[in-house]
Amino acid sequence: MDLGVAGKKFLIGGGSKGLGRAIGTILAEEGAQVLLMSRSAYGLDEAATAIGPAASWVAADIADPGAIATIAVAVDDNLGGLDGILVNAGGPPPGEVLDLTDEQWLGAYQTLIGGPVRLLRALTPRMTGGGAILFVTSTSVRQPVTGLDTSNVLRPGVAAMAKVLARELGPAIRVNSLAPGRFDTDRVRSLDEVRATAQGVTPEAVKAATSSQIPLGRYGDPVEFGRVGAFLLSPAASYLSGISVQADGAMVTAIP
Numbered sequence: 001m002d003l004g005v006a007g008k009k010f011l012i013g014g015g016s017k018g019l020g021r022a023i024g025t026i027l028a029e030e031g032a033q034v035l036l037m038s039r040s041a042y043g044l045d046e047a048a049t050a051i052g053p054a055a056s057w058v059a060a061d062i063a064d065p066g067a068i069a070t071i072a073v074a075v076d077d078n079l080g081g082l083d084g085i086l087v088n089a090g091g092p093p094p095g096e097v098l099d100l101t102d103e104q105w106l107g108a109y110q111t112l113i114g115g116p117v118r119l120l121r122a123l124t125p126r127m128t129g130g131g132a133i134l135f136v137t138s139t140s141v142r143q144p145v146t147g148l149d150t151s152n153v154l155r156p157g158v159a160a161m162a163k164v165l166a167r168e169l170g171p172a173i174r175v176n177s178l179a180p181g182r183f184d185t186d187r188v189r190s191l192d193e194v195r196a197t198a199q200g201v202t203p204e205a206v207k208a209a210t211s212s213q214i215p216l217g218r219y220g221d222p223v224e225f226g227r228v229g230a231f232l233l234s235p236a237a238s239y240l241s242g243i244s245v246q247a248d249g250a251m252v253t254a255i256p
């Protein structure tokens with residue numbers, strides 16, 4: 001199947017590593033131009049070099065209201081048009097509802113909701129030929145993840161935002177969300193370390209115990225997430241909008 005992304009232009013949030021980088025890599029392999037966005041210039045430069053000439057980058061913190069103008073200028077200068085946006089950044093801090101500080105709650109809000117709203121307010125007018133927006137969420141939109149209450153509370157709101165934006169930006173722009181379960185990235189490795197310390201076991205033991213709860217028996221490879229994300233952002237997914245897709249190896253047991 002041809003994804004139909006050759007010559008199309010995408011902004012890839014969290015593009016320096018992990019799940020965002022995996023999506024950006026596949027889009028570039030399929031002939032798209034990608035502008036990678038994250039905070040660290042070093043990580044971005046490394047990722048863009050690995051992807052090749054189809055990739056450029058802009059260093060910006062999505063939580064910082066002042067960063068949106070920088071991103072918009074980079075979109076204009078590096079892409080000169082926009083067909084798709086991956087709304088994605090680092091995960092919010094672990095912790096339980098009443099233990100998390102006000103600063104942690106507000107920081108999580110800025111990363112997951114405030115920053116994305118400001119980003120889309122600035123960039124959707126540039127999607128003059130239509131296109132697609134994809135939010136990376138989490139399986140916490142269906143079933144709470146133990147010890148990750150910023151995600152459990154705020155991510156369902158992000159999935160709702162994707163749903164209402166699909167109504168408000170259609171028919172020109174499709175909007176979906178993609179919920180990862182456990183993919184082998186720095187984020188998941190660091191969460192496993194936090195759980196290992198709390199339980200007095202090794203991170204490897206946490207990974208083995210978690211994998212045993214996943215019907216497919218393992219963590220996902222980011223490239224397996226990248227393929228789904230690239231599809232949802234592509235014209236090949238032309239009749240999909242307003243949905244939340246779960247990529248979790250059947251980990252979530254909720255029905256439907």
Ligand SMILES: NC(=O)c1ccc[n+]([C@@H]2O[C@H](COP(=O)([O-])OP(=O)(O)OC[C@H]3O[C@@H](n4cnc5c(N)ncnc54)[C@H](OP(=O)(O)O)[C@@H]3O)[C@@H](O)[C@H]2O)c1
Nearest residue numbers: 014016017018019038039040062089090091182183185187
């Ligand atoms: N991996 C999973 O299985 C899984 C499961 C559930 C949910 N998720 C969620 O999916 C998202 C991506 O996860 P991942 O595993 O790919 O994480 P990751 O490997 O830690 O990558 C996160 C990416 O986001 C960038 N980033 C972090 N904070 C940012 C900010 N404030 N502004 C702009 N960019 C920022 C990072 O680069 P810099 O550090 O340079 O900014 C990096 O490029 C996260 O929100 C995570 O919570 C992942």
